[in-house]
Amino acid sequence: MPDTWATSGLDLHLELTGRRVRSGLEAALRDAVRTGRLRPGTQLPSSRALASDLGIARNTVAEAYGQLVAEGWLTARRGSGTQVADRAAEAAAPARATGQSAAQAAGRSTAQGAAQAAGRAAVQAAGQADRLRYDLRPGSPDLSAFPRQEWLAAARRSLSAAPSKALGYGGPRGRPELRRALAGYLSRARGVRADPGRIVICSGFTHGLGLLCQALRAGGAAVLATEAYGLPVHRDVAAARGLRLTSLPVDADGAAVSEIGGAAAVLLTPAHQFPLGVALAAGRRAMAVEWARRTGGLVIEDDYDGEFRYDRQPIGAVQALAPEHVVYAGTASKSLVPGLQLGWLVLPAQLVDEVAAVITLAGGYPAALDQLTLAEFIESGRYDRQLRRARLAYRRRRDQLVAALRRQAPDVQVTGIAAGLHIVLTLPAGQREDEVVSRAARRGLALEGLGQYRAQRRHTRGPSLVVGYGTPAEHAFTGAVARLCAVLSEAAGP
């Protein structure tokens, strides 16, 4: 039951329930036209592309299109594909151009970014939903490994123990129980200098980054330095708060922090650079901290994948080097699941009140019960246990994936394997990212090229794929790897 798909820049909510895929698709398309989500004149994806995207037979899509053309909702012209009919506008609710609206809403020209972000989420949802499809895109843990029963049990214990007042309006920094539990965990497991008074609970990294950017901007900051490759939505979040962006090249030692220059803050992924997968070298860590001390700048440490390191001792948090100059940001999105919407910021003392003031007016607190449940999950040792389990499983996957690639696609260079839930494959000369991604899609495998993570055109790397091995459910992993190797061998072929 995919509930969303994105193709050719569209982002449509489709509810395909039950076995009647064709009638479900027809109803969903009719609904989308009627409510204006699909505007008159909109070009629909080819039946082949949509079928591949939804993981259904091409004929089913072709038949649904045919039916809707017959009903007058769509028009089909030879050579120009299928479009939403003009006369459908009469029934449709008014709708402005989405791209423009997004730009306006973001307060800056971030339409593309927002659409990209929405698109990514949509693609992800569609990909995961479809059992016929394999998904090796990065950014998600294995959702099927979420310990549902243990989580429910923790929810029961924590809600039973909670005083009624815990269910009221909470303070802007989050539940004290969770801040205490996190302070203990982060100091123990990640070397963070954490105390509960410096922690602010947020709804995941995007939310937390937005709060920080707003506090920075309000304090007069103008420029945020980011890594040359990273999630576009993070750059969009900063830009929407009025920060200008610069980007730091990334090499084998991580981000070139010597180029931070006059930025007021820098956003880094020191533990496992996303997406390139390198760790920030010790010298660079020291240099970043020295920069912050010298200039009064702020390091924002996105501890992406920090908990998943396989081949040597975990690298501690940069924050420990200078807690008054570094914000440590973490989430439960990889250690548990993104849908929990739980994140945390460990802040320099002088930023706590400012961030609390921002969140008071921004809203978006996580639910008290969820905060209490995570606190209980950590305090009872279940969080550590789940991490150990996951680390073992992901390490096994990584080993299997890397071994298969070395065997079956020896021309592909594999990097970033020491940690995290993704690796980077540099394609042999002459191959194009988008071609490989398209070829994979035709074989039912969702992949992502490196290019979409690039901050600026001037950053150029050879064509590469960012392969996430956390995403598939356990039973689908071997098949996904086989499919990947087949696609890559085919690409290497004549």
Add this chain to the structure above:
Amino acid sequence: MPDTWATSGLDLHLELTGRRVRSGLEAALRDAVRTGRLRPGTQLPSSRALASDLGIARNTVAEAYGQLVAEGWLTARRGSGTQVADRAAEAAAPARATGQSAAQAAGRSTAQGAAQAAGRAAVQAAGQADRLRYDLRPGSPDLSAFPRQEWLAAARRSLSAAPSKALGYGGPRGRPELRRALAGYLSRARGVRADPGRIVICSGFTHGLGLLCQALRAGGAAVLATEAYGLPVHRDVAAARGLRLTSLPVDADGAAVSEIGGAAAVLLTPAHQFPLGVALAAGRRAMAVEWARRTGGLVIEDDYDGEFRYDRQPIGAVQALAPEHVVYAGTASKSLVPGLQLGWLVLPAQLVDEVAAVITLAGGYPAALDQLTLAEFIESGRYDRQLRRARLAYRRRRDQLVAALRRQAPDVQVTGIAAGLHIVLTLPAGQREDEVVSRAARRGLALEGLGQYRAQRRHTRGPSLVVGYGTPAEHAFTGAVARLCAVLSEAAGP
């Protein structure tokens, strides 16, 4: 175990655990000084005021102060009370002036508002925490009536039934299951013209209002009209997004919508004006909608207390009159508890994409599991059942409160009783709000004057109290009413 208190403008996190109140208080104060939350030179509340605020013996506070003076953390001078010692600064982390930071962080001069909001939350937490104290301030339902077991059971059912993909990154509009359930409920119970495609799930009203204000501002809106009396934090949220505010007088027919003038949008509480308690008259509803149609303006309908109406048929939502010109906003904060952080916006079709784009960059989505649980709670009929239970209980409370007031404080005029969880008491001539509130505090009863809800000085009403009868737990209600009547009789006395 109060975990926060606010006195004399301070907002301190205190963890008083177990029975050792004095040593807990000492530790909390030491910690606050050490971490810089209490800065050198800060004036502490009198031992009497703090004791009353925390609901502990005055001697306990005096002894704790004495101990910390002896340790050098505090200084006590005859005639100038107790202060944080200067030399404590050496141990304390740097901390800027909170007021200024809040203003900066909010991006505008909303320091007072933000502090007020934070203060309110703090007072609320402290008040509810203290079993020696009665609390008749508005804004909270009876937290002890939250159906914990039913909620947990619904969480178990919905998590067991959810596909794994539901635990991943969701789309910006929220889970389709919840949007479907809400569309059904809102159309049935509140007459809202809802369809799942028009609903965006948010984390409560403040979060949703912020999203709307940002979308409005990005679309070029300049002015938001608000009711002359309302929650200051709502005005602060709009101001922080760059909207200018005007205010509409409120009379017995509700807000004077004829004065909306050139505003781009108007924020109304039609079902039960907060805090004055009147319903927006039919003529005014029509006039608001007519204004929106004529000018292209937007009505934001905060369905405050909409579910709690006792003496006649519920008043349907204004949104039903013009779904393309009205945003309907609701939450589970009163029907269940604020700590769930679940709210929803039913939007005109042309606003859906814009608000979704804003939330994509703002973050703050509610957790997927909570959304699924509420969907299950609604679909299974438990939400309606809980509302019926709550409505009966609150109606009984209201009747008891109003009868007691008529008997024991006949000089006090009682209004706004037809709905909601609060009433307004107009004090007899010659009495001052702050005096009555102080007198009540000395008797262990937390009250709120009307004045703090006033948007502008030009709006003047006689001294009044906003009495919330939802807040106390069932066992404490009769005592709270008796205390209120005693305070009011005393005030009326010679």
